[in-house]
Every structure is written in structure tokens, then in C-alpha cells.
Amino acid sequence: MSNKKVFKLTVNGEEQEFLAEPRELLIHTLRERLGKTGPHIGCETSHCGACTVTLNGKSVKSCTVFVAQADGAEITTIEGLGNPDNLHVLQESFKEHHGLQCGFCTPGMITRASKLLEENPNPTEQEVRFGMAGNICRCTGYQNIVKSILAAAAEMNAAKEAAE
Amino acid sequence: MSVAKPLPHDSARGHVTGAARYVDDIPVPVGCLHLAFGLSEIAHGRVTEMDLSAVKSAPGVRLVLSPDNLIPMPDCSPSIHDEPLLGGPEVKYLGQPLFIVAATSHLAARRAARLAKVSYEKAPAILTIDDALAANSRFEDGPRIWARGDAEAAIASAPNMLEGQLEIGGQEHFYLEGQAAMALPQEGDDMLVHSSTQHPTEIQHKVAHALEVPMHAVRVETRRMGGGFGGKESQGNALAIACAMAARATGQPCKMRYDRDDDMMITGKRHDFRLGYRVGFDDDGRVQGIEFLHWARCGWAQDLSLPVADRAMLHADNAYWLPHVRIESHRMKTHTQSATAFRGFGGPQGMIGVERVMDHIAHHLGADPVEVRQRNYYSSEGSTTPYGQTVEDFELDGITEALLASSEYAARKQAVADWNAKNPVLKKGIGFSPVKFGISFTLTHLNQAGALVHVYQDGSIHMNHGGTEMGQGLFQKVSQVAASVFGVDPSVVKITATDTAKVPNTSATAASSGADLNGMAVKIACETLRTRIAEHLSEIHQADPATVQFADGQVRVGDRTISFSDAAKSAYEARISLSATGFYKTPKLAWDRIKGEGRPFFYFAYGAAVTEVVIDTLTGENRILRTDILHDAGNSLNPALDIGQVEGAYVQGAGWLTTEELVWDNDGRLRTHAPSTYKIPACSDRPDLFNVDLWNRENREETIYRSKAVGEPPFMLGISAFMALSDAVSACGDTYPDLQAPATAEQVLAAIGRAQR
Numbered sequence A: 001m002s003n004k005k006v007f008k009l010t011v012n013g014e015e016q017e018f019l020a021e022p023r024e025l026l027i028h029t030l031r032e033r034l035g036k037t038g039p040h041i042g043c044e045t046s047h048c049g050a051c052t053v054t055l056n057g058k059s060v061k062s063c064t065v066f067v068a069q070a071d072g073a074e075i076t077t078i079e080g081l082g083n084p085d086n087l088h089v090l091q092e093s094f095k096e097h098h099g100l101q102c103g104f105c106t107p108g109m110i111t112r113a114s115k116l117l118e119e120n121p122n123p124t125e126q127e128v129r130f131g132m133a134g135n136i137c138r139c140t141g142y143q144n145i146v147k148s149i150l151a152a153a154a155e156m157n158a159a160k161e162a163a164e
Numbered sequence B: 001m002s003v004a005k006p007l008p009h010d011s012a013r014g015h016v017t018g019a020a021r022y023v024d025d026i027p028v029p030v031g032c033l034h035l036a037f038g039l040s041e042i043a044h045g046r047v048t049e050m051d052l053s054a055v056k057s058a059p060g061v062r063l064v065l066s067p068d069n070l071i072p073m074p075d076c077s078p079s080i081h082d083e084p085l086l087g088g089p090e091v092k093y094l095g096q097p098l099f100i101v102a103a104t105s106h107l108a109a110r111r112a113a114r115l116a117k118v119s120y121e122k123a124p125a126i127l128t129i130d131d132a133l134a135a136n137s138r139f140e141d142g143p144r145i146w147a148r149g150d151a152e153a154a155i156a157s158a159p160n161m162l163e164g165q166l167e168i169g170g171q172e173h174f175y176l177e178g179q180a181a182m183a184l185p186q187e188g189d190d191m192l193v194h195s196s197t198q199h200p201t202e203i204q205h206k207v208a209h210a211l212e213v214p215m216h217a218v219r220v221e222t223r224r225m226g227g228g229f230g231g232k233e234s235q236g237n238a239l240a241i242a243c244a245m246a247a248r249a250t251g252q253p254c255k256m257r258y259d260r261d262d263d264m265m266i267t268g269k270r271h272d273f274r275l276g277y278r279v280g281f282d283d284d285g286r287v288q289g290i291e292f293l294h295w296a297r298c299g300w301a302q303d304l305s306l307p308v309a310d311r312a313m314l315h316a317d318n319a320y321w322l323p324h325v326r327i328e329s330h331r332m333k334t335h336t337q338s339a340t341a342f343r344g345f346g347g348p349q350g351m352i353g354v355e356r357v358m359d360h361i362a363h364h365l366g367a368d369p370v371e372v373r374q375r376n377y378y379s380s381e382g383s384t385t386p387y388g389q390t391v392e393d394f395e396l397d398g399i400t401e402a403l404l405a406s407s408e409y410a411a412r413k414q415a416v417a418d419w420n421a422k423n424p425v426l427k428k429g430i431g432f433s434p435v436k437f438g439i440s441f442t443l444t445h446l447n448q449a450g451a452l453v454h455v456y457q458d459g460s461i462h463m464n465h466g467g468t469e470m471g472q473g474l475f476q477k478v479s480q481v482a483a484s485v486f487g488v489d490p491s492v493v494k495i496t497a498t499d500t501a502k503v504p505n506t507s508a509t510a511a512s513s514g515a516d517l518n519g520m521a522v523k524i525a526c527e528t529l530r531t532r533i534a535e536h537l538s539e540i541h542q543a544d545p546a547t548v549q550f551a552d553g554q555v556r557v558g559d560r561t562i563s564f565s566d567a568a569k570s571a572y573e574a575r576i577s578l579s580a581t582g583f584y585k586t587p588k589l590a591w592d593r594i595k596g597e598g599r600p601f602f603y604f605a606y607g608a609a610v611t612e613v614v615i616d617t618l619t620g621e622n623r624i625l626r627t628d629i630l631h632d633a634g635n636s637l638n639p640a641l642d643i644g645q646v647e648g649a650y651v652q653g654a655g656w657l658t659t660e661e662l663v664w665d666n667d668g669r670l671r672t673h674a675p676s677t678y679k680i681p682a683c684s685d686r687p688d689l690f691n692v693d694l695w696n697r698e699n700r701e702e703t704i705y706r707s708k709a710v711g712e713p714p715f716m717l718g719i720s721a722f723m724a725l726s727d728a729v730s731a732c733g734d735t736y737p738d739l740q741a742p743a744t745a746e747q748v749l750a751a752i753g754r755a756q757r
């Protein structure tokens, strides 16, 4: 019952081409096909945000996107944001401000936060809290997550100012 | 010294880049099969026919295991062998696994599992505490009863008497990483298992038993969990055993991860409880006699229900001197998921009972609820718990005083009253609650831990212990301990996955004991090695071994200083063993659970919280406005990690008592089996103002660097949110509102109705 098709995605700047069932979920494509295991599976029903990636400039929960819907798209996962030797400001900030415990929600949190700060580079605490409400963390109570995002925003703004 | 430093979590760099591996992230070998369970559709009855032909012929399916070809049926129970891996013919709850499918992909296995045709003969199901009481369906022959003095007489002769009942809902763990395991067949009969578990030794034991091999043939490795909270103390057994059985049958690696819905349908949750109380007290609110009745809904199998219900009894006093007391605990058996360990392990349910009593007394007398609590605190006049342990380290007088000042309790209480006088619709409330939580496993023999430490000839250090990492920062804390013994930077210490082949016979990482036990074991192992190195160097340099110092990556012997790595190399060349084990067992414990007497706990951990809330009296909706916490972590091993534990625990505790509601329908089907219907606190639900501080006093007992356990105790600070809601509802009328938990909007609305009666 193969109705497989060829799909093309650009993931973290790399072009990928493969044969898949159109209804394959993007999170499975990323994790199982492309080895991007940073985005995690927490619920598979778009409620927890562990699978958050950026698709054509928007935060999406990749567990509720069919690969067919993502055909031709540009996708950024946590792996595309930075790596252990070269951390993104948000990654550094989550690490330094203890915005994580078990770390399972972290890749989705940071990916979402990176979009949030693009949409709103100078958010209030309230805006961060509501902007992140689609990502569940069961460990931290969110306090340090909010702190990490605000600190990263301040740092990014300071860097921008210095550049200007 | 690296202990007490607020260093980031050891895996933080991996976490933030997605490089930290969980079981589901481990690259699978070629030919790996994926497993799914087929689940029962009824709560109680018999399977009359199970036609699995469509399952077997579904695309990708390689193996189907059912009671017909799984003989003998493996057992998953951590306690009394009452949990067959697969149900049938008798079915004990809706969601019980009945067969196993192994297929070429996770989705193929799950799709195939849906194709079974199962016929049942239904029997009446015992679902609720009332059902179970009517049928006398219980664990143990009758209730457990612990008593001191004559509670009945003391209540009868007291100037005031109150009684009441409190329903307390359960709680889903919702560890963000669902249960997962992978079994890899090795040479001969050996099996390697990766498991997301708090208890690798138990997994090893149960898998060995299922495979009918000695424990030495099974190796279990756990690098980290994406959250545990008690839900991975015993609930991972089924997956690991299923994977091992399928791997044995096929010779192929087998992996299983529960889909979230399956996870919620299959696994146990926090016990829901019903609590009854009767209390006699004087006109100042001092308790003279008190009786508690506990009914715990344990589900279909015993699992850890007895120690959970015991711990509820052990926390019925919380922080208060109860001169005459009687606690009666019923452990009810029902056709529902087998309730299991969850942060606090029964403690929260026991504790909220007496907190409700304090609230009720204060309301009755029109007194300040904090003052009533303070009058009842343990003191030199009354310092013995109902079970006979003397409270030697009562920190709550100081904590309470400091917290009331820092949170400006008195002024805010007045402001809340002023607000309520002016606002007819939105009512505010403020609540205080203290925590005294007993630290140690109540099953005394579990209070032991082992460690294995190697120093390599280049001076790098490999550290291993029996504890597991689930986000609490145990590995980081313990590596700080190791680094400080050797006087090196923590980066020199390699933290390695928990492995039953390195440290055997370990206890679950539970009861908040992880750092206490494993930190000590690691310290002991490191000290053994340090002594060997010191003796070796002092012999070469003609110095007294006691004067050799290890600091800043250097070793000082007499007036010479060499680097730690040169010291290690020198010891190696002198043929000194650079590998050592460490072993620790908690001292002073003696406990008789049948009598309810002795010293079950090495020490107590304390804390207190003030929470302010607002409710909408038209809808029952509510929000937490501000929370102030002062929590006792002893001499904190890492204040940043400890504060993180406190914050996370509070939010989880408040979630338990407010939004997190589990609903079963009349057929015994859990209706709230996904985050769409089960509401976990989100980022936007967190208190607007959240002030958390540690109470920095050293532990009077000799724990690791005089620190205190911090995993569970702050969970119960969430009770202050419930007390604040009760206070807000009380502003709506004169009758005691009798708020029930969880205080969902519906419950708040119902309580408002009662208050206005």
C-alpha cells in the first residue's frame, strides 16, 4: 500500500530529498529519517511543544504537520540554532540561568523562544509567559525559563545596539 | 571547594543543543523492532475470545505475544508478584495490556494493535472508594491503625469539636518523556537494556526473572530520564520486560515507547485519597485529640501502595504536636490503574489532612490561620511524633517568622480583606502552609548506596553510582562532591550513565534520597583513593600523609606542589590501585511499620509558603497572584539546582490541587488521558510574583556536607495555594466552605455555594 512520494525539505540549511508517505508526521521525518533527535516527542497531539521547530519562519509543532505540508519548506530545529561548541545566545542563557532540569522540553522551548524574540525583540515578562504558553515544562515551574529568555533578549538587544 | 556552588546542570550543554540523549534518541541497530501493547477495553471481566489474526498479518508485524505463547507469564510487580505482564483471561482494569505486537516501526506496531478482535464477558467493576468499601475490596486484611493516647476521650472532653471530610484527587506524572525501553540481545543469554527508569536494579531483577536467567546476565543502563517524579520507579518494568521477551523470541533488538495516551491509560498515578477527621481543641485552637481516617484508592495491583499509604500516615501530623491521636488507613483495591509512587509518596495526602484541620479550626474560632498553626507547632513541650520519633531539628519557628516578614504577610492579609470588602465579584485569599517531611526510605534496607570511582593515569576521574538522573541535578551535585574531595575542577570528573554492571543492588532514586545516599557513597570512594594517593606521595617525599593537601587541581606534599594529574601518574607507576568502591548506609534508623513505632527518618526537611490568589465568584476561575517560599535545604550542595527544585515542585504541587483533574467514567475509562483534557500548569499559570529563598542552616545530622534532601519536600508547599483558595472562598459567606481537591473552577464554585449557605 505504498503511496510514497518524493519530498524535499531544507533542514538547518541542508537540502534533503527522500521518499515518504505524505501523511508521515514531520516529527518522525526529522527524528527517524534525518536523525535530528533534538526535537522530542512529548504528546504527539500538539499540546506540549517538545517537538517545536521553525517552519518557513513560523513556530510549529512538528507532531501535527504532515511531511506533505512541509514539502519545499525551510525548517530549523534546535540543532540548527547552535551546537555544543558554539551556543546560540538563548542556549547559553538557558544553560547559565538554569532554564532546564530534565532537559526534555528544552529544545522545543528554545526553538520557540528564538521565534518569540524575533517577533518581539523586547518582550515584557508577561509577554514571554503568554508567548511560551504552548510549551509545557513539567520540571522547572517556568521561573528560570522566563528568566533565561528575558536575559537572552537583553543580551541580544545590547549586542544589536553595540553593532549600530 | 566546588560543593555549594550554583553550577549549571552537568548536561545543560547537551540539553540546550538537543544533543543529550534519551532512550528514544539512541540510534537503533538495524533490524530493531518496535513494540506496542494491545489494551483491554473493559475494567473488569474475562476475555472470552481474542482473535489476533488481523494483527499478525498487518504490514510490518513480526511477532505477536499473548498469554497463549508467553508461558510462564512474566510478572512486573515491584512488591508481591500480582502484576502479570499481560492480563487475560481475567481483566483487572481498562487499559490493561493484553498482548504485545512487535513490528518494523512504532506506528506499524500501534496500527496493528488496533486490529485485534477481543470479546469479553463483563463483570461488575469496583471503581471508586465507595465501591471498594461496599465490596470490602482491599489490600491487607484490614486497616492499619496507629495510635497514641486516647484520642476519642480527648476529643470528647475538649471545649470545641469539628469534623469533616476531604476528597483529594490523584495526579498524572506527565514526565515529559514518556516511558521507554530498549533491549539488545547479547552473546548467549545476555541482555542489555536501556531504560528510562528510576530503578535500574529493579528492571534488571524483573527482566532476569522473566528471561529465567541470573541477574548477572542482564545489564541495565540509564543515562537520564526526561522527568520521573516517581512515575518511573516501577512503571517502566512492563516495557523493559516486554522488550526483553520479544528480543529473546526474535533475536532482534526491541524497543518500546508508550504513546502519551497509552502511557496515561496504562500507568499508575498518584493515589487519590479520601480523608476524614475529627478534632477536639481548646479555645486557642490547640489540638487536644484528633482522629484521621485515610482511604487510599490503590487500583488493581499492590505496587507500592502500602508504603505510600504508610507515608501518608507518617505525615498526618505534619508540623504539629498531636497529644492524643489515632490514624486509621484503608488501602482499597479497585479496577483502575495501579496507583504508584509520585513525588511525596503519600506524604502530601497525609499532610493536607492536618492542614485542612488547621484551616477549619481557624475559621471556626475566627482566628488567624498562621497563629493557630504556630500554637500547634512542635516545641519542647511536645516534640514526639505520633510514631514516637523525637523531632530534634524543628526549624519551622524560625522559617515561619522570617517568611511572614519577607512576604509581608500581615499587611497583605489586611490588603486582601480591604479588597474583598470593596469587590463583590473578584475575591482574594491568602494562605500559609508549612512542611515537615521525613527523609529516608521507610523500608529501612533501601537506605544504602554504592559508588565506583576510577582515577586514570592522566588525572581524569570516572565516577559512577547507583542513583539516576531525571533532571534533579543529582549527577551535578555528586560530581561537585567528587571534585571537592580531590580538589579539582568538576570538569575533570566524568559523569557516567547508571549501570547495573558497575554498581550493583541499588535502590530506586526516590524518597528524595539520591544525593544523600549516593553523594556519601561517592565521597567515601573518593576519600579512599585520595588517602592512597596521599600515602604514596608522603612516602616519596617523607611527609606526614595527613598534611597532604588537594586543592585547585594541585597536590601539596610538604613544601612541594605537583599537579593532580602528575600525582595520579606517579601513583599509577608505583602500582597503587586507582579504583575504589564506596558504600554508605543511613545510620540511626529503626522502624516497625506494623506497630507504627520507631525512627523511620534520619532527619526532617522543612519549608513554608505564603500564596495569594484571586477567584472569580461567578465562574470559579482562579489564579495565583504571588507566592513566597522559604525552604530548608540544609547546607545546599548547589543552591541554583535546589531553588529550581523548589520552584518546580511548588508549581507541580499547586497543579495537583488546582487544575490537574483525573476523571474516570462509569465504565472505568480514564477520560483525561491526554494533555488536551488534563491540565498541567503552563508558563502563563505560574504565579505573577514568585519569591523563593533557601533557609541556609546546616543539617544537624551528618549528611553529605550537612545538606538536606530537596526533591520531594517543596512539593507540599503547593498546599498553601489550596489554603489561599479556601480563604478566598471564605470571603463569600460565613459557613466553612469545605473546599475539595483539586480546586477546579467547578469545585471553587461549589464551595462558594456552601460558604453562602
Ligand code: FES
Binding pocket: A040, A041, A042, A043, A044, A045, A046, A047, A048, A049, A050, A051, A052, A061, A062, A063, A064
Ligand atoms: S509532541 Fe508535538 S506538541 Fe507534544
Ligand code: FES
Binding pocket: A099, A100, A101, A102, A103, A104, A105, A106, A136, A137, A138, A139, A140, B176, B226, B227, B471
Ligand atoms: S526541564 Fe523537564 S520538562 Fe522542562
